[in-house]
Amino acid sequence: MGKKLDEMFPSEIVASLDKYVIGQAEAKKMIAIAIRNRSRRKLLSEELRDEVSPKNILMIGPTGVGKTEIARRIAKLANAPFIKVEATKYTEVGYVGRDVESMVKDLMASAINMVSAEMAKLKENEVNKAVEERLLDLLLPTVKKDVSEGSVVQSSDVSTREQFRDMLRRGVFDDKMVEMTVANTGRVEIGVMGGGTSMDDIQEAMSNIGSLFQKPRKRRLTVRRAREVLTEEETAKAVDRDKVVEEARVRTEQMGIIFIDEIDKIAGGNSQSRGEVSREGVQRDILPIVEGTKVSTKWGVVDTTNILFIASGAFSVSKPSDLIPELQGRFPIRVELSALSSDDFYRILTEPENALTKQYAALLATENVTLDFTDDGLRRVAQIAYQVNSDTDNIGARRLHTVMEKLVEEVSFRAEDFAGQTVTIDAPYVDERLSEIAQSQDLSRFIL
Numbered sequence: 183m184g185k186k187l188d189e190m191f192p193s194e195i196v197a198s199l200d201k202y203v204i205g206q207a208e209a210k211k212m213i214a215i216a217i218r219n220r221s222r223r224k225l226l227s228e229e230l231r232d233e234v235s236p237k238n239i240l241m242i243g244p245t246g247v248g249k250t251e252i253a254r255r256i257a258k259l260a261n262a263p264f265i266k267v268e269a270t271k272y273t274e275v276g277y278v279g280r281d282v283e284s285m286v287k288d289l290m291a292s293a294i295n296m297v298s299a300e301m302a303k304l305k306e307n308e309v310n311k312a313v314e315e316r317l318l319d320l321l322l323p324t325v326k327k328d329v330s331e332g333s334v335v336q337s338s339d340v341s342t343r344e345q346f347r348d349m350l351r352r353g354v355f356d357d358k359m360v361e362m363t364v365a366n367t368g369r370v371e372i373g374v375m376g377g378g379t380s381m382d383d384i385q386e387a388m389s390n391i392g393s394l395f396q397k398p399r400k401r402r403l404t405v406r407r408a409r410e411v412l413t414e415e416e417t418a419k420a421v422d423r424d425k426v427v428e429e430a431r432v433r434t435e436q437m438g439i440i441f442i443d444e445i446d447k448i449a450g451g452n453s454q455s456r457g458e459v460s461r462e463g464v465q466r467d468i469l470p471i472v473e474g475t476k477v478s479t480k481w482g483v484v485d486t487t488n489i490l491f492i493a494s495g496a497f498s499v500s501k502p503s504d505l506i507p508e509l510q511g512r513f514p515i516r517v518e519l520s521a522l523s524s525d526d527f528y529r530i531l532t533e534p535e536n537a538l539t540k541q542y543a544a545l546l547a548t549e550n551v552t553l554d555f556t557d558d559g560l561r562r563v564a565q566i567a568y569q570v571n572s573d574t575d576n577i578g579a580r581r582l583h584t585v586m587e588k589l590v591e592e593v594s595f596r597a598e599d600f601a602g603q604t605v606t607i608d609a610p611y612v613d614e615r616l617s618e619i620a621q622s623q624d625l626s627r628f629i630l
């Protein structure tokens with residue numbers, strides 16, 4: 183894993199997106215610039231920094247052309263706190279009470295996880311050492327350093343311990359059972375929650391109360407499991423919780439990115455069904471968060487002014503102008519993703535590191551079947567997918583999934599009969615499997 187997101191030049195961000203997402207150059211570029219500007223902003227003088235606010239992005243494009251995929255890939259690269267939420271979840275029945283502020287809480291939670299992991303990594307050696315000593319204590323319970331009687335640990339004991347240490351490192355004891363006291367790790371933070379009163383907070387508090395009554399108790403565990411438990415305990419001791427929270431808060435506020443997917447679904451009309459929260463209501467709730475407000479989380483107050491928001495939607499029914507004007511204005515950068523051509527489909531089938539053809543080949547390789555996709559075969563698949571999209575509904579690259587699934591169905595089902603063989607998927611093979619279905623609109627509507 184080379185550079186992390188906040189060290190990458192925009193061109194590098196685009197290059198690493200290119201490994202997974204075909205085309206959509208404009209969208210990749212705009213996002214890369216917006217992300218780079220976060221890092222640049224961090225280097226400004228404090229005065230100037232306060233003046234520079236992030237330029238939120240609205241991605242618009244038909245279904246299945248890579249909007250969510252771009253977000254997913256950014257998330258993998260990000261060492262900045264990043265979360266993706268679906269706007270629709272705030273309108274769902276039963277979600278009244280799950281306020282939109284939860285997106286900020288979730289972002290902060292992801293930052294806490296990220297920073298805890300980093301700090302734990304720094305203390306890794308120290309922790310491993312302590313864990314090893316404690317495991318040896320468990321394995322050699324009789325050797326006590328009895329200071330009160332002034333007796334020194336005998337040299338034979340020391341050498342036994344060293345022998346055991348060596349064996350422990352070699353994993354000899356991994357399955358041996360030891361008895362240990364497992365501390366009560368449930369943290370109860372009801373009193374210190376930052377004024378949060380949403381259902382989520384209350385539920386979490388309730389579940390923590392349960393752990394109040396759990397006394398530390400003796401348990402028999404394998405050494406392997408005991409090592410995990412002790413590592414957790416020692417890590418908690420070694421890592422300074424306050425530092426984690428402080429660093430996480432700074433990162434959330436300065437570098438955090440919230441991706442709001444399906445924003446078109448909360449645009450336009452008051453056509454909500456009964457019990458649903460009104461869409462416009464959700465937009466009004468989101469507004470202050472995008473604009474900049476203070477959200478209280480159980481780790482303290484988080485200011486959202488400098489969080490970068492990327493919203494995305496197909497806008498097939500509604501239009502960006504159906505969003506309330508105030509919200510439209512908070513997403514000044516618009517990028518359009520284009521519909522995919524048959525040529526794009528061909529590239530999507532072959533180029534990405536996780537390309538479908540590679541996935542199917544790897545799956546069947548586990549049963550010793552070699553799938554050989556020829557170039558003309560893949561071109562045919564791409565053409566058929568494109569044609570079915572034009573004849574029925576255009577579902578973008580998702581069509582490739584249905585087409586490919588149908589294509590390899592036979593081999594997949596009877597893999598044992600093909601073991602040791604190479605199945606060549608060329609144009610005639612594709613035609614034989616698919617052309618009948620693809621040519622009939624009625625058939626493809628149901629099958630592909």
Ligand SMILES: Nc1ncnc2c1ncn2[C@@H]1O[C@H](COP(=O)(O)OP(=O)(O)OP(=O)(O)O)[C@@H](O)[C@H]1O
Pocket residue numbers: 202203204205206243244245246247248249250251252495496530534578579580
């Ligand atoms: N440009 C692309 N390059 C590579 N794969 C793509 C591309 N576009 C779509 N795909 C594939 O198609 C599937 C659907 O894409 P994605 O989830 O990004 O759609 P979307 O644009 O978010 O659509 P929707 O508006 O319906 O949410 C993904 O599995 C993805 O791998």
Ligand SMILES: [Mg+2]
Pocket residue numbers: 249250251443444
């Ligand atoms: Mg999507």
